[in-house]
Amino acid sequence: MSGTEHTIAGEHRGEHYSQVLARLSRNAAVRRYLEIGVAFGDIFSGIACRHGVAVDPEFQLKTNVAANKAKVSLFQVMSDVFFEHLNLRRDIGGRLDLAFLDGMHLFEFLLRDFFNTEAICRKDSIIVMHDCLPVAAPMADRDPMQANARGKGTPYENWWTGDVWKIIPILTRYRPDLQVMLVDAPPTGLVIVTGLDPSSRILKRSYQSIVEEFSRLPNTTEEIARLYADHPIVPTEEALRRLGGRSYAHGGGWLRRLTG
Secondary structure (H helix, E strand, C coil): CCHHHHECCCCCCCCCHHHHHHHHHHHCCCCEEEEECCCCCHHHHCCCEEEEEEECCCCCCCCCCCCCEEEEEEECCCHHHHHHHCCHHHHHCCCEEEEEECCCCCHHHHHHHHHHHHCCEEEEEEEEEECCCCCECHHHCCCHHHHHHHHCCCCCCCCCCCCHHHHHHHHHHHCCCCEEEEECCCCCCEEEEECCCCCCCHHHHCHHHHHHHHHCCCCCHHHHHHHHHHCCEECHHHHHHHHCCCCCCCCCHHHHHHHC
């Protein structure tokens, strides 16, 4: 079984997603950053910000997550529990500037993480989502064990994105006011959302009907290929250029002190 038999699209060729996020945090001089799905902490440690907030049900930290930050808060809970008990002023200090969503790879989980995160952002904040642009069919299986079995012997063995790609047609249908950019960041792409509306309750109010509707959308190579056909993929350098004008720092002094 060759990998090409199951390929949906060519491999992403831009800058690795970890570097895109690290550069974005510096370009935008981020003050408050949230990451859901931190695992070993590799991505989190590369983010420069004043206050980094990490959420994971079971941290496996192997790096200095306090690097490039003045303050770090770790919440070892499921993201739903985090949002349920969140006191924005006490726990974060104010609304987010940047968020990275990389939790459970099932679309209904990412949908909840998205609308809960948007609610604590500002209109000019940035939400980045991972694993929404799978390049091969096996990795998109909803069952991680089945994904591993289907990918065995191919270049995509042990890759699992699940069906979080469905967040893109969901936002296209229910939130056309948002600016959704698909970015060519290996290995499984980034989706960057701007033009946020923290007051919107459309996704939360319609959650059950959205889940029912998109559970019926086939999780197939054909549907994912249609996604690629319908949405242009933006090179990483172009994405960073488009987002580079943002700045959340008060004069940037704290950022200069942290990064030297």
